[in-house]
Structure formats: C-alpha cells, structure tokens
Amino acid sequence: MLSYEPGDSFVHRLDPRAKLAVQVGFALAAFAHTTPRGLVILTALAGCVLAAARLSPIAALAEARYALPFLLAGPAIAAFTLGPPWIALSQAVAPALASYRVLLVLAVSVVYVRTTRVRDSRAAIQRLVPGRPGRFLGVGVALVFRFLPVLLADLSRTRAAMRARLGSERGLIERMGIVTSAGIQRAFGRADRLGVALRARCFAWNPTLPALRFTRHDLPALGLAAALVGWAFV
Numbered sequence: 001m002l003s004y005e006p007g008d009s010f011v012h013r014l015d016p017r018a019k020l021a022v023q024v025g026f027a028l029a030a031f032a033h034t035t036p037r038g039l040v041i042l043t044a045l046a047g048c049v050l051a052a053a054r055l056s057p058i059a060a061l062a063e064a065r066y067a068l069p070f071l072l073a074g075p076a077i078a079a080f081t082l083g084p085p086w087i088a089l090s091q092a093v094a095p096a097l098a099s100y101r102v103l104l105v106l107a108v109s110v111v112y113v114r115t116t117r118v119r120d121s122r123a124a125i126q127r128l129v130p131g132r133p134g135r136f137l138g139v140g141v142a143l144v145f146r147f148l149p150v151l152l153a154d155l156s157r158t159r160a161a162m163r164a165r166l167g168s169e170r171g172l173i174e175r176m177g178i179v180t181s182a183g184i185q186r187a188f189g190r191a192d193r194l195g196v197a198l199r200a201r202c203f204a205w206n207p208t209l210p211a212l213r214f215t216r217h218d219l220p221a222l223g224l225a226a227a228l229v230g231w232a233f234v
Contacts, residue, residue, distance in 0.1 A: 025232070120210060
C-alpha cells in the first residue's frame with residue numbers, strides 16, 4: 001500500500017526538504033529531456049534512487065499500478081488511425097516516451113512516500129511555503145497521505161467480497177457499478193468519521209511540528225537536485 005514504511009535506508013535518513021528537491025529536479029529534467037538518451041540517463045538515476053531506498057522496481061511498479069492502464073492507453077490510441085494502415089507505430093513513439101517519463105517520475109514519488117513520515121512531509125511543506133497557504137497545503141497533503149491508502153484498501157476489500165460471492169460472473173459494467181457505488185459510500189462514511197475524529201482530538205490548524213534540519217547526509221541529495229535543475233534548463 002502506498003504509505004510510509006519505517007526503515008534505516010539512506011533515503012530514510014534524509015531531510016524531507018532534500019527529498020522534495022530531488023523530486024522536483026527529477027520531474028523538471030524528465031519533462032525537459034523526453035528523448036531516448038535522456039530517459040536512459042533518468043532510468044539509471046531512478047534505479048539508483050530505488051536502490052538507496054532499498055525498494056525494488058517491481059514493488060515501485062506495484063504501487064503505481066493504478067496509473068499503468070492510462071500510461072499504456074496513450075501510445076495505443078496514438079498508434080490507431082481511421083484508415084489504412086490502421087496502426088501507425090511511428091505516431092506512438094512520442095506518446096510512449098511521454099508515458100515512460102511519467103512512470104519514472106512516479107517511481108521516484110513512490111520512494112518519497114515510502115520513506116517519509118506524514119508529519120515530516122507536512123513540516124517540510126509548511127516551512128517551504130510560508131503563511132496560511134503553507135498550512136493549508138500541509139494539512140491537505142497529510143490528509144491525502146493518510147486517507148488515500150484507507151480508501152484503496154476499502155476498494156480492495158469490496159472487490160474481494162464481490163469475488164467471494166461469485167460477482168465475477170456478472171458483466172463488466174455491473175461490476176464497475178457495484179465497486180464504484182460501494183467505494184463512494186465508504187469514502188463518505190470515512191470522511192464523516194474523520195471529521196468527528198478531528199474535532200474530538202481538537203485538530204490544530206498550526207500544531208507543533210517536528211524539527212527539521214539538514215545534515216551531511218543531505219549534501220549528495222541537494223547536489224543531485226541542483227544538477228538535475230541545471231540539466232533541465234540546459
């Protein structure tokens with residue numbers, strides 16, 4: 001599940017602001033160099049990031065599996081033509097590179113989520129974005145990181161329950177309707193309980209957040225982020 005997992009890897013010890021800087025630099029470089037050569041370099045770099053977090057590429061792909069159908073659909077639709085030869089592979093090259101670019105960015109994002117505590121992410125955002133906008137963004141990120149895995153688990157349980165009741169014998173449209181309606185009902189129920197829990201715990205708009213400080217471990221990450229940003233603008 002896409003959530004934080006405790007560990008002692010190199011990436012776990014980094015300041016969340018350094019990890020965010022690497023993410024931003026990687027995304028800028030990926031969108032600026034969506035070429036075969038650029039993507040080969042970024043693939044090697046993404047592999048190094050996964051290795052530093054002790055996360056396998058298969059596990060990262062499993063976390064991003066919900067986006068894979070959309071990434072595959074883009075090149076497939078671009079290759080289709082309304083007349084002979086019906087399939088033009090040359091038209092799918094650019095969309096395929098763009099989809100692969102997004103996949104690499106998602107892999108690096110998975111590393112951030114799996115190695116960063118929610119409170120640390122909120123603290124980093126509120127220190128990078130001052131004032132009420134930063135507090136608003138910090139609260140939003142914290143709620144998404146805590147709420148999204150719960151909703152995905154609810155959908156998985158709904159699908160498992162439907163299969164246990166021979167729901168797989170139903171048509172695709174009917175199955176999608178059942179899962180969607182159940183997911184929406186559970187999401188609204190979760191939201192109501194979340195609101196009650198926040199009021200019961202006297203939810204603070206500006207709580208005392210964990211202290212963040214850069215250490216010598218963050219120097220390679222900050223250097224990598226600066227190099228990626230510079231490469232993006234070359």
